[in-house]
Each structure stands twice: as structure tokens, then as C-alpha cells.
Amino acid sequence: MTTSRQRTGDTLLAAVEGGVTTIDLGRQLRVGMPQSPNHPQFWHTLPRRHGDMLRPDGGSAANDMISTGTHVGTHIDALAHVSHDGKLFGGLDAQEAGRGGKYVELGVHTIEPMVRRGILLDVARHLGVDVLEGGYEITAADLEATLSAEAVDLRPGDVVLIRSGWGRRFAEGAPYLGTTTGVPGIGEAGARWLTDRRVHAVGADTIAFERLAPGGGHSLLPAHRVLLVEQGVYIVEALDLEQLGEQRVHEFVFVLVPLNIYGATGSPVRPLAVVSA
């Protein structure tokens, strides 16, 4: 006879069965959505549609073909994504690490699925604007003040999401990239403020997570260096934080499950904020 491991009174299951609300933090993947030109363009098509052929029993199946980069739509950066002076996180030789065409160490397959505490720092709301300006650097003081205003605490292992409001421009397409305007976000100081608090991962509602200077492109990414290379903190980009911000949900269960792509530098993801209903 089969014996189940007794889970009677599983606290988590009881909480879920008590009712939960799920807030989707991911962007829909659509052909033509804004994305960095540095990455292969997301494309989806249907090789087989209903009506193409019919099995003798009357059934038919339609299917898909996808071609894409991994740093498209809402996505997570694996530690293998960025190196500095030839080194990855932990001092790994960056060139050697890619030999064979897979980042066997520090690839996206090494990121554990996340089911952990998440915190929203709604900087735009705290600063009283809908959208921070392109190129605005969110300072450590901004982060500190927002946290304080929200009256939540930040604990080691948390995932911190920073709302600049820039996500409202996603629907505009190219302007979301901020090529000429720049994009708001933290800089090196903000990154250090976060890693000092020993967060597990960070995210934002912008294409590159950190501040981009007007006209500057992706030429300097100091926060990526601090987070991915020095401290081993994952970065989630192009989040949709509008609903979370509007509902003032500042503390939640953060769920993020990267695709388990062997040796890749990132993955499209669809993170969730989950709270008891």
C-alpha cells in the first residue's frame, strides 16, 4: 500500500486554499514589442494552424515557432550575463566560462526558482510623480526614504522591485528604450545600498534596470557590475509594476521561475506577486 508523507496541516497549502490574489508582473510577449537591439528579436509564428490538415478521427493540432533572445520582454539576468575586467562573479575567468557555448557555471539554469518575500519600493509615488524623468538617478536616499514611507522593513534574502513609473511607456514602443531621453534608475550608489542589505534579487520597470544617461546607451552599467559581478545578485528587467503600485502592495510573496535553459545568460520570465486574498 502507498503511504503518503503526512502533510496534514501544511501551512502553505492551507494559506493557498484560504484564497490568494496573484498580480502578474510580466509583460506580454508580442512581436514588435520594445526590446534592446542588442538581442535577437522576439518572433512568434504558427507553422501549423487548424485547417491545415485533419487527422482521420477529426482532430487537428496547431503549433508554434519562436525565435528570440533571452533578454527580451520581462527577463532575468543570470550571473553569467555580465563580466568585468574579464571576470565573472566569484572571479571566474569569463572567456573560459563560455567555452563550449554554454555557461555551465553561473548560467540561468543555476538560478533557483524563487518563492520568497518581495518588496516594492515605489519611488515614483514617493517622489510624487507618475513617471521619473529619463536619466534621473534614483539615489540611496530615495530608496531609504521610500522604504521608510512605506513602513515595511527590508530583510536579507528579499527581492526588491523598484518602480520608476517608466513602465507606463512600454506601450509606446521605441521611447521605452530611452535611446535619446535616457531612462531613470539607480546607479552604483543605489546598487550598493541594496547589496548592503543582502537582497537576493532586484528588479525594475525599465529595460536595463539601472539609470541610463540621455544619449548614452548601454555604454556604462555600474549597477550591473556591482550586482551581477561583485555581489551575485540577480537582476529582473522590464517588469510591469503598475498594478502593484496602484494597489499599494509593498510586501508580498514573490514567485519567479526562470526557464531552465542549460548554459544561457538569461531567461524571459513572468514573475508574480502573490498575497492572501
Place this chain on the structure above:
Amino acid sequence: MTTSRQRTGDTLLAAVEGGVTTIDLGRQLRVGMPQSPNHPQFWHTLPRRHGDMLRPDGGSAANDMISTGTHVGTHIDALAHVSHDGKLFGGLDAQEAGRGGKYVELGVHTIEPMVRRGILLDVARHLGVDVLEGGYEITAADLEATLSAEAVDLRPGDVVLIRSGWGRRFAEGAPYLGTTTGVPGIGEAGARWLTDRRVHAVGADTIAFERLAPGGGHSLLPAHRVLLVEQGVYIVEALDLEQLGEQRVHEFVFVLVPLNIYGATGSPVRPLAVVSA
């Protein structure tokens, strides 16, 4: 000043902070893994590697390119995937539904992320074998008996995962497809047993979820018809249920977040079983 919506005492968050164990039910996405030849092959490569170029500040970024079907690796079937006699679930005209190259209705983007009760029916264990034979049809009586032996109940809205043990053959490659041997799984009767219980989604550790006859290929898929076309129940395929089975975790929080691909018929997924630690 910012006011957070009070979440003090959020039951779910408390349960997560009390500690959870996450069991990964997804297969790793690797070039060369077994997959149905009906779908574009999964391929991953690195267009840019560290060592290719260095920014003036010493930084470099590596990235990925993916080409793939959506019914590869562990994946979910959207209702748009299968039609019968020219109709999709709800009686939608199947050919019309695909006009424009997107399944606007019933595409994978219409599947809500799942955070709900999951049940493992470990049929192989109940029948006292490591792996059910190719072509074996898991009967309604098998499902009933397994459920009873596991002493769990099945409730409307649950996700039911059926373990045949066939997942152990994933590592063998082509034999996992069962082209000549057939593959074990439920048939039409098993599908009706499940839909009578008003489950939300079902899954198995095989390539096509349901029984494939030896040498028969995918020519007849009655369980797909019952589930996707008649009853609107999602199907998850190529799950890795070995750890779940071994640890006899028969009841759990099931987490599945499909990629939000507009108009697609399916998505690779990495489902989780989560329990309090």
C-alpha cells in the same frame, strides 16, 4: 506620504517565511533533448560571449539566441492547441480562430498563472512497478485505486499529475518518444474520470500525456479531445515527477506560470511543487 495597504499577518507570506521546500517538476532545456519531431527543435546558442568585445570601462555582456517550438521540454497545452471536427473549446471555429496568425482566444496568454492545490497520482508506485509498459492504458480504476491508496481527496480546481515512471526514460533520448514501443498513459475513460472531478489542469511524465499505442504515433488522441476541446482542461507534458514520487509528496501547492506569448498554442514551463519545509 505613502500608505501601504496593510498586509500585516498575510497568511501566505507568513507561510512562506516559515520555510518552504520547492520541488522542480520541469526538464532542463538542452539542445538534443528528446522532443516530438512535429515541433521546431529547441536550439540555444550564444551570439555574444565574454571575450568578444570589451566596453571601455572593462565590462562585457554575453547573450543568447533561442529557436524553438513551444511544445518542447516540459510544456503546457493551451486550449487553442487542439480542435475536433473544426471546433475548438466552446464551439469556436478553429480555422477562423487562427486568422491573423495568433490564437487571440484560447491562446496560451489566456491561461492564468496557477498557484493552487496539486495532487500526485503515482500510478506506477501503486501498481508496484518502476515504469509502466509502453502502450499500457492507465484505467479509471487505476486512478481511483491510486487516489484511495494515497489517502488524499481530489477537489474541483485541483491540478492532477499522473506518474507512470516513463519519465525515467527521458535521459535515454529517442526511446522516451516511444515511437515503436508506445507510451503509457490514460485514455478516453481516464480523461473522463478526471473531468468528472472538475480538475483545473492535468499533467504526466510523458511526451503526449495520454497513452500512445505501440507504433501508433500521435494518430489518435482521445484524451486531448476530452480535456482540451470538450472540457477546457489544460494539459502539462514531459513533467519530471521522479523526485515528487520518491518523496511521496502527494499533495502540494502547484505553481505554474506559462510564458505570456500572445496567441501561441502552448509554452515551455517549469512547474513547481511547493510545501512547507
Place this chain on the structure above:
Amino acid sequence: MTTSRQRTGDTLLAAVEGGVTTIDLGRQLRVGMPQSPNHPQFWHTLPRRHGDMLRPDGGSAANDMISTGTHVGTHIDALAHVSHDGKLFGGLDAQEAGRGGKYVELGVHTIEPMVRRGILLDVARHLGVDVLEGGYEITAADLEATLSAEAVDLRPGDVVLIRSGWGRRFAEGAPYLGTTTGVPGIGEAGARWLTDRRVHAVGADTIAFERLAPGGGHSLLPAHRVLLVEQGVYIVEALDLEQLGEQRVHEFVFVLVPLNIYGATGSPVRPLAVVSA
């Protein structure tokens, strides 16, 4: 014993052995080159590079992965590419023709490789400019006058290439598309002038062969209708005609070999103009 079909004195082979000059009319396929956003972006990457692994004998092989539309770079339109009022060339039902996901009739695989007489109509030179203005419509009179000035005749079955000079802008990237400026080219009248002369195929140094109005995009393409739908004349786009124009080679052997892609609507090509040295 083997007997060869006697080819002694093969005129063509003798002409080739006498020496030929080949002028390349195709654009190099590069990631980031200008292309229509209506088509999947050209992308090339190396999954395997030398240095990734070494066979025991010291050998290694590098390889490629390509994702692309077919109407990218220099390319040819098959007759299946365009329909009008639901009909393809010859009155074929356009929707039915694509059933199964392949254009079995009129797909690019039905275009015979071309080794035939080619004529350059260097309209820009004849009109005394380097580059015709965006939106300029090359008239039938322009074509007639250019032909006359070049003192060549036009014969049924010829391939006619029209130089607007706009190809000089290919290197500029986005401006080559002419989204705001429009693009010079023939209109419906020019197309009729060409088909009245029973040409086999036509080409130009622009993205869409025919005139695009400033700001008008690809909303109206009358020359495509006349050529592809009404008369069954192939169109070659994004040619590099600069060298041909500069050297005043107005009559040549035109060689074009489309990829034999079963059921596709077009193919990237690399046409040649070949003349005796």
C-alpha cells in the same frame, strides 16, 4: 566503359573559359542591416566555435545558426508573396493556396534559376542625379528615355534592373527604409511599361522596388499587383546596383538562383551580372 555526351565546342563553356567578370548585385547579410519590420529580423550566430572542443585527432568544426525572414537583404518575391482581392496570379484562391503552411503552387521553389539577359536602366544617371528623391515616381517616359539613351534594346524574357541611386543609402541603415521620406521607384504606369515589354523579372536598388510615398509606408503597392498578381513577373529588391552603374554595364548575363525553399514566398538571393572580361 563510360561515354561522355560530347560537349566539345560547348559555346558557353568556351565563353567562360575565355574569361568573365562577375559583378555582385547582392547586399551582405549582416545582423543590424536595414530591413522591413514586417519580416523576421535577420540574425546569425555561431553555436560552435573553434576552441569549444577538439576531436581526438586535433580537428574541430565551427558552425552557424540563422533566424530570418526571406524578404531580407537582397531578395526575390515569389508570385505567392502578394494577392489582390483574395486571388494570386492565375486566379488562384489565395487563402486556399496557403493551406498546410506551404505555398505549393507559386512558392519560391517554382522559380527557375535564371541565366538570361539582363538590362540596367540607370534612371538616376540619365536624370543627372546621384540619388532620386524619396517619393519620386519614375515614369514610363523616364524608363523609355533611359533605355534610349543607353542605346540598348529590351527583349521579351529579359530581366530589367532599375537604378534610382537610393541604394547608396543602404549603409545609413534606417533611412534606407524611407519611412518618413518615401522612396523613389516606379508606379503602376512604370510596371505596365515593363510588362508590356514581356520582361521575365524586374529589380531595383530599394527596399520595396516600387515608389513609396513619403509617410505612406507599404499601404499601397500597385506595381506589386501588376507584376506579381496580374502578370507573373518576379521582383528583386534591395539590389546593389552601384558598381554596375558606375561601370556603365547596361547589358549583361543575369544570374539569379533562389534558395529552393519548399512553399516559401521569397528567398534571399545574391544575383550576379556576368560579362566577358
Place this chain on the structure above:
Amino acid sequence: MTTSRQRTGDTLLAAVEGGVTTIDLGRQLRVGMPQSPNHPQFWHTLPRRHGDMLRPDGGSAANDMISTGTHVGTHIDALAHVSHDGKLFGGLDAQEAGRGGKYVELGVHTIEPMVRRGILLDVARHLGVDVLEGGYEITAADLEATLSAEAVDLRPGDVVLIRSGWGRRFAEGAPYLGTTTGVPGIGEAGARWLTDRRVHAVGADTIAFERLAPGGGHSLLPAHRVLLVEQGVYIVEALDLEQLGEQRVHEFVFVLVPLNIYGATGSPVRPLAVVSA
């Protein structure tokens, strides 16, 4: 006034206008065709079909998406494809050559389009068989005897195509790869016989051009080393030589135009044999 460079009496054009016969030496590119599993699978699909949308004027355009390796179907190997002991042709450091993700030197974009003399060595016919056996090594003596029997001469700069008859198995699918049976072809000695005669390029009707031992896979490829690495001779694979063999056309104008893919290691091609009609 425009002055054409006088081409009156262009010998090549006259020969073409005198009438030519074109024999297609390329395989049709189809989803599911046999190809080496070492390369990304060829896949073609139609993102947009007629019937998906209609422009206000009644027009519509269908288009394609391709994902593929370059060493699929009939294809040419660039010199960058193979290295030995870390060196490419000319002693280039093989790992350095790929830095940046493009083979800037020796990539397929460096192969000049070919319009030159071609010779068919129909070894199968000379040896009196339809198809040489899997694993049979075509010797230098076989090449010499075939050439002699065909009563053609071989000149520096020629392209030599070797017919083993194995191409008849292309339609069978997987057996064409010869995984268990091996594949007929030349070995190191045959390669030296060819390079001693200073040929420009070589080709065969098999997947890997040279002999593959039964069960041996692609573990040793000495002819590739001699041709690509030591002597800089291009290799064309998976040719369709059946029509050429049947018609006993042993001497012809060989036309091959690789796609001009910047930095790639190969290209699908559709070579032609052209003779005066």
C-alpha cells in the same frame, strides 16, 4: 547623354542567348529533410498568410520565417568551418579568428561566386554500380580511372564533383546520414589527388563529402583537413548529381553563389551545371 560601355559581341551573352540548359544540383529545402544533428534543424513557416489581413486596396502579402543551420541541405563549407590543431587555413589561430562571433577572415562571405569549369567524376557509373556501399573509400585510382574513362581533362581552377550514387538515398531520410552503415567517399589519398591537380572546389552527393566509416560518425575527417585547412579548397555537400550522371554531362559551366553571410562558416547553396542547349 548616357554612354554604355560597348559590349557588342559579348561572347558570354551571345552564348547564353544561343540557348542554355541548366541542371539543378541542389536539394530542395524542406522541413524534415535529412541533415546532420550537429547543426540547427532547417525549419520554415509562414507567419503571415493570405487571408490574415487585407489592405484597404484589396492587397495582402504573405511572408516567411526560417530557422536553420548553414550546413543543411546542399551547402558549401567556408574555410573557417574546420581547424586542425588550433589552426585554420593559412595558419590563422582558430580561436582568435572567431572572436566577436564572426569569422571575419575565411568566413563564407570571402568565397567568390563561382562561374567556372566543372567536371563530374561519376565513380559509381565507372565502377558499374548504382550506389557505392556505405563506408567504401573512393581511391585515387578510382578517381584517375573515372577521369580517364570519361575522356575529359582536369585543369587547375576546376570544380570537381564526385558521384557515389548515395544521393539516391536522400529521399529515404535518416539512412542518407549513414550513421550505422557508413557513407562512401574519398579519404585522405583522394583529397591529395584532387589538391595535387589544384582544383578550386570539390563536391559530392553525400552529407559529409568524404568517406564515413560504418558506425564511426564524424569522428575523423581527414579529407576536410587536407582540403579546407591545408589547401584552401572549398567543399560542397549533399549535391544532387543524379540528373547530371544520367545525362552523362561530365563537363559544364559550374555556377555557385553562396549567400553573403558575414562571418559564417557555410551557406546553403543551389549550384547549377549549365551547358549550351
